[in-house]
Amino acid sequence: MAVQQQQEQQQENAYVSWHTLIEDYAKSQPDKVFIESLDQGKRITFREMNEWCNRVANFLKARGLTPSDKVTLIGKNSIESMIIYFGTLKYGSILNPIFAEESEENIYRIVNLAQTSLILYDSDLHLDKGKRPSAQWISFSEFFGNEAAEGELWELLRDQPATFDGHLGDARDAGLIVYTSGTTELPKGILISRDALFCMVDEISERMGITEKDRVLEYRAYNWLSSTLLTILTSMMRGNTLFLAKKFSRSRFPDWVKKHDITVSSGVPAVFSMLVNEPVPLTRGDIPNLRFMTSSSAPLPVETHLKFEEMYGIPINQAMGMSEAGWMVGNPPAKRKMGSVGLPLKHKEVFFLNEDGDRCKPGEVGEMVVKGRAMGSCYLKGDGSTDVFSKEGFATGDLGYMDEEGYVHITGRKKDLIIRGGINISPMEITSRLLEHPAVAEAATVGAPDKIYGEEVVCFAAKKDGFEISEEELIAHCKTTLPDFKAPKKIIFIKTLPRNQRGKVAKKDLLKLLEG
Structure with missing residues (x-):
């Protein structure tokens, strides 16, 4: 199928499998660079990606995996991780991606939650064999473009055929598991069907106007749904x-x-x-x-x-x-x-x-x-x-x-609303006012328990280098535009705000500072 036909199908909202997209770009623009790893100093073309995806697909087929089986990938942003990523999607089993920076405890909990039987993991991860959930664990290292490659997965992939015709399942089957950012004790796992995944990529790539001419930079973890849709899968859908x-x-x-x-x-x-x-x-x-x-x-x-x-x-x-x-x-x-x-x-x-x-x-x-x-x-x-x-x-x-x-x-x-004396207060409004001050680099607002009002407004602020400001001055700054009941009762200066892996302010950690 030509690139123009693919794009026409996408515009008509017709489902196109990742198997088809990968095959078609390998034919229409085989020597174009698909991914360049800025840390590894390596490039992989659309043709090379297709061939390696086929080896992964044949490897999964040889193990008898079905559309309902889950393949867990634990790695970092590398060409090898992307080969496993797209190879699993092309074959048709469910991809369960975990980023290497996740804690060992959470990795095991997520593996158990997904009930996956095959885990492909980066050999740089030193996981305690005695604690691993019961499953087949296969390590991989840098095998693409490496004549001295070694490792379990490399041994299993190198002799696999570079062609594959046995794509499994259909649009209604589950294709991907993603996880929430962890506001609960354990991130929640969410199943996304292949059709929904296709539509998610189609709609955001269209809104952002991504075309085959684009050169897109991504440095966020590959298991975030935002990077999955906007950059990683979009690059295969649009051919950039x-x-x-x-x-x-x-x-x-x-x-x-x-x-x-x-x-x-x-x-x-x-x-x-x-x-x-x-x-x-x-x-x-x-x-x-x-x-x-x-x-x-x-x-x-x-x-x-x-x-x-x-x-x-x-x-x-x-x-x-x-x-x-x-x-x-x-x-x-x-x-x-x-x-x-x-x-x-x-x-x-x-x-x-x-x-x-x-x-x-x-x-x-x-x-x-x-x-x-x-x-x-x-x-x-x-x-x-x-x-x-x-x-x-x-x-x-x-x-x-x-x-x-x-x-x-x-x-x-x-859930973040501060209810002070029965009045709802938005933390974003107070935080925005704090950030208007030239001495404030970053800020966050939380509701602290209060015996009289139920909750009281408390802020955390990080000063810019070379700037000085007192708590009283910053509260006075807030009161120039905010009514007294919204103005912070207390401002705590902090070197930097605690954040989770996705860059969101960890308000639970701020509340712990208040308790301490």
């Missing part, structure tokens, strides 16, 4: 080149985007905050083809957004998603709205419900609900059963509203 780094590096970022002529880069609020507070040598003239950076995973303060664009001249394009639903809304690059996370994507219906359960009018704040074809199917349970999502819609827990033009604005999280 992906530049992959193991993690973000402030010092290397300018060289990455300049040397490789990056056109689209991923981003998270923590990265933008870092680049604003610790500037790097990078100007718009250095990177004329960088169209935009994306921002997701956590709210991006307007102050940080404006300052970053002022300093570097790089547009930030905000979008929003969650593990249960993929990307839900996103700003069209040509029609961005500052402070908004964008318009609903084409396979999604997004609306807000008030406390009475009625749909909100434009501008009315309520809880966000999303439904549609591009949604996760269910939560996995430890006993092997599932908790199926309602077809009526998934309540995200986010508070916000839709304006007259259909753009979505987020005002906070329902």
